[in-house]
Amino acid sequence: MSIVQRFSKSFFYLALFPAVIVLSAWQGWAWWSWATAPPVPKSSPDEALDVDKTVKILIPPGSTSKQIGSYLESAGLIRSSNAWDLWARWLNTQNKAVFKAGTYQLSPTQSLVEIAEQISKGSVVQLSFTIPEGRNLKQMAAYFESQGFFSAQEFLAATKQIPRDQFPWLPTGLPHLEGFLYPDTYKIASGGITPQKIINIMLKRFEEVALPIYQQNPQQTKMNLLQWVTLASIVEKEAVIPAERPRIAGVFTQRLQKGMRLEADPTVEYGLNIQQTADQPLTFKQVKTPSPYNTYLNRGLPPTPIASPGKASLQATLTPEKTDYLFFVARYDGTHVFSRTLAEHETAVAAIRRQRVQQNQGTNPQPN
Structure with a gap:
């Protein structure tokens, strides 16, 4: 092979190399665009989330970003758990990959990036529960268990712990909190629901609503x-x-x-x-x-x-x-x-x- 031929062949490969890089980059970008796009495209850019298409998904406490990606892919909310993992790694370099536990209302019309932002912000579903007047602790415990909050036994055990450090007005010597968990309708974030959290919310409502009635009445x-x-x-x-x-x-x-x-x-x-x-x-x-x-x-x-x-x-x-x-x-x-x-x-x-x-x-x- 002549020197001219060898030079021509080398020049061909050198010219081809950038094209290969460009092609690979284009394929990678095309895959990324596909992987992060909503599984169900919106019909218009301004379309609101379709309530009928939303999915409630629970992110358990302690879930890794990889596990969250698997949950989302299995629920049909993202196209690729691998893409989720790559995005979570990038967020981690920006100190933003703090995904919060809780129940989320998500839609397959959201992009992977939008879903990641919602979970990192902790924009969980607001749950509500209602305790009518006249309910006792055992009835409350059965209700919370039926709602899937926690077991009745966990709640009853927690009501025997009297948080006088937080609520010093509670009478001394109480065996349990019967009577002091104020009956009302409550709205709470779905993340990290525990018996103690529910109890503190209800004691706070008693403090706000009931206690002033007693303190302001001359017959007290x-x-x-x-x-x-x-x-x-x-x-x-x-x-x-x-x-x-x-x-x-x-x-x-x-x-x-x-x-x-x-x-x-x-x-x-x-x-x-x-x-x-x-x-x-x-x-x-x-x-x-x-x-x-x-x-x-x-x-x-x-x-x-x-x-x-x-x-x-x-x-x-x-x-x-x-x-x-x-x-x-x-x-x-x-x-x-x-x-x-x-x-x-x-x-x-x-x-x-x-x-x-x-x-x-x-x-x-x-x-x-």
Whole structure:
């Protein structure tokens, strides 16, 4: 081969080398553009995320970026976990690859970069939960477990840890937080939900809503905080019709002042962990079963609240109706018959029981 031929061949390869580099770069860019593009393209640049296309995905605490990429690819939210890994590595060089645990609402119309930004910002789904007035700790525990937050056992164990360092107003000597977890609807970030986090949120709401009612009322000296919440919890469990709350609170206040037993069915139910119904009321044996919470056997208030009272019951307990009624019995429509004497009360009880029997037999009840 002549020198000219050898030179021509070498020149050809030298000229080809940049072309190969350019081609490889173009192929790499084409792959990257494909890998980071939304799996489901938007029909227009301004199109909002289609709610029907969104996917809820949980990023567990401690997940690595590689694991997150696998979760996203399996869910059809990104095209390539390898591309995710490359992007996470680049973010790491910029000190930005801090992916946060939680539940995210993502869409396959988002690009890989947009999803990475959302997870790195911790823009998690807002969860909500509702605790109605009158729920006790065991009912709350069952609810949280049913919602998939955590187990009932975890929650109940956490309620026995009294955070007086954070909430110094909590009464001393509490065995658990019954009554002080304020009933309400809450919205929380889905990331890192723990029993203690939920408990702190509910105690904070009690501090914001309930505590000022007690602190600003001139009658607060008649009851300490624990007594107030305990009596309010009994009022909450007894009252069905809002208008009757102050009167029921007045009856219980009268009985306490006269040294009478409260004789409140909900306290017996709480102590025995049972719930009576219209067709299965408390039995004589249950009422006579000893328990620190049995106000048929014990004078005064039970040792702790029996449920979480709402604002209306807390207010009614501080400002009860002034009444000479000492007894009441529930009708089967949520209202109560109030009586001044035991004889009147026994007559009312007999009439209501007779009415119930007639209803169960399918006959028309006679008016009282």
